[in-house]
Amino acid sequence: MILTVTLNTALDITYRVPALAPHTSHRVEEVVERPGGKGLNVARVLSALGHESVVTGFAGGPAGALLRRLLAPLPPHDALVPIAGTTRRTIAVVDGSTGDTTQLNEPGPVIAPEEWAALLDRYTALLASARAVALCGSLPPGLHVGAYAELIRRARAAEVPVLLDTSGEPLRRGVAARPDLVKPNAAELAQLTGGRDPLHAAHDARRRGAHAVIASLGPAGLLAVTPEGSWQAAPPAPAAGNPTGAGDSAVAALLAGLVEGLPWPRRLARAVALSTATVLAPAAGEYDRAAYERLLPLVDVSERAGPA
């Protein structure tokens, strides 16, 4: 199985309103709730790709209970660790007149030291049967900024390939713990390295400890800098739609390609086709399967030289 870790899971709520007008009152026309947080999204896409997936992380309070109830009928296996605090909600307010989304994200529960210890035990036990692990998203309050670095060290000790998808100081600390893959976007990569050029910055991130760096460049696709070489993979045309979850789909494709032992160009083609098909799907975080199959042979993967 493939393990995903979401330390700051979320109950994702989508509200559709006719038109969002600040400082007025709105009757919500439609309410959709789903289990959320990046690692849960990755696990759902892995399941759709035919891989068994297990999710761990924290869940608690009424929102956590609802998240677990919504997760139960889905393919990913629930190995979340219960906490005394309450899982955060995120509210996406979709303006029906424009299709634009306004996002409100609660901060997340404070994690107690004994809850972190319980997560470490659960994680270490799960690593024994994991073929790969993804560490995804922000850290909730109360966790040490080096939390991901510790999870990376344990994965490496267990010889399980580990992908890190986070930002800011947790990314910086995580990279220093030498993960197999990091998947920053251009802004996160620039923040990590101080360099604005993605190719230079990706090489810099490798020097800082990441074995391979897959930078997402938005509609332009992915840039990969790995020990086996460097590539850029681009969709045949930029996709218009809802980019929510596109990065999570890319992570799922990269993990699936890793455990299937595919060469880098095929992994990257899959990741670009899948994230583009996610942008094209009407619901946030879902992907358009027909679009994925149509796009897959059309992704352009070209080798890149190292930076001058």
Add this chain to the structure above:
Amino acid sequence: MILTVTLNTALDITYRVPALAPHTSHRVEEVVERPGGKGLNVARVLSALGHESVVTGFAGGPAGALLRRLLAPLPPHDALVPIAGTTRRTIAVVDGSTGDTTQLNEPGPVIAPEEWAALLDRYTALLASARAVALCGSLPPGLHVGAYAELIRRARAAEVPVLLDTSGEPLRRGVAARPDLVKPNAAELAQLTGGRDPLHAAHDARRRGAHAVIASLGPAGLLAVTPEGSWQAAPPAPAAGNPTGAGDSAVAALLAGLVEGLPWPRRLARAVALSTATVLAPAAGEYDRAAYERLLPLVDVSERAGPA
């Protein structure tokens, strides 16, 4: 005790954000949850005024369970009827830079016929020990538009004075069932009667069936048209602040004055002082007790002649 009925209870959630910018992402700085719906607010103010209060209505699902858990330590007694559906949430997004509020209200659960029958049984049993009853707020989906009319007929059969605070067609049907009091605002009164002048419209509402009409005129206070006479009651100065809950405080004061057998001018002075003290309180739906005591002797209550 005084009974309040809230058919569309709500879990009221307040989010504080630094500044609300539509179509961007926001980190919520503060999350406050409280049991909501007009009748619950009325009951809390009644308790603060020293009256025993009981709340009934519907609650269900995770939001309903949380509402009941938040209600449990408060003075109003919980006589809510469980339902299969989920109690709605309301989200008030407070913009920290301006203090303005953007409101998002979920539609509420669909009530099944057997759930309405259970509410009628509970309500009728509670009427036996009620000194007055208030019927408050909107109707959830699935309830007949004449639901309030039926509750009014049962209160009248039990000889319990009944106040109705709703709007639209449920108000129109309710008025025809001859409630003791209605408390529309100027817009609701105009919608009911077609007349823009509040004094004319209040007399019209009495002809349609309401024994007494207390119209709230916002910062200008209250207009009362009753079998005992007509009065206007105004605060010494218009109050600036958050008007959320001001109408519910007025309802609580009117009910308290009714069961205490106060003459109309004293009931109206209390209602105006209490709703003004609610506008002045920093938290929505709370009232400033010192302001209430200071304002009470300053409310101007003057008799009004009938319309020409």
